[in-house]
Amino acid sequence: MLQTLVHYSLHFxxxxxIARVFFPEYWVKAWLIMIATMLVDLDHLLASPIFDPNRCSINFHPLHSxxxxxxxxxxxxxxxxxxxxVGLLFHMLTDFQDCLW
Structure with a gap:
């Protein structure tokens, strides 16, 4: 439960x-773009099973390679x-922390 809470907090x-601090003049747009980079998770649809809580996404899925x-x-x-x-790299960092749990 804690892992899921941390994971999705880091994603959203x-x-x-980050947007507010590093892109203050257009932070809302930057935040929405970074949220949109979660489309990179579509590569999970290529895996079987699609979701495995014990699998490390990094270097397993093509867009996480x-x-x-x-x-x-x-x-x-x-x-x-x-x-x-920034959105994609932070997404990878977030997914990498799952590998450490």
């Missing part, structure tokens, strides 16, 4: 705080895609 609340994460890091250095990259 913390991106809002080290190659994908490297791509998200590259996106960070392109100003037009920075908010998206």
């Amino acid at each position: 609340i913390v991106p809002g705080l 080290f190659w994908a994460i490297a791509g998200y890091c590259i996106l960070f250095f392109i100003p037009k895609f920075r908010v998206i990259a």
Whole structure:
């Protein structure tokens, strides 16, 4: 229960705080973009079972692979895609903390 609470707080609340601090002039838009990056979880539909609480998503699902994460890091250095990259990278960090539980 605590893991689920922490996980979803990190997915929804913390991106809002990040947006407010680092993108103050358009923080609501930045927050919504970061929330939209959760579409990266569509790659979970390729797994069987779709949800396994004991599975580490990092490097298991295609959009959670080290190659994908490297791509998200590259996106960070392109100003037009920075908010998206921050959302994706924070998403990966959130999913990684699940691997540590």
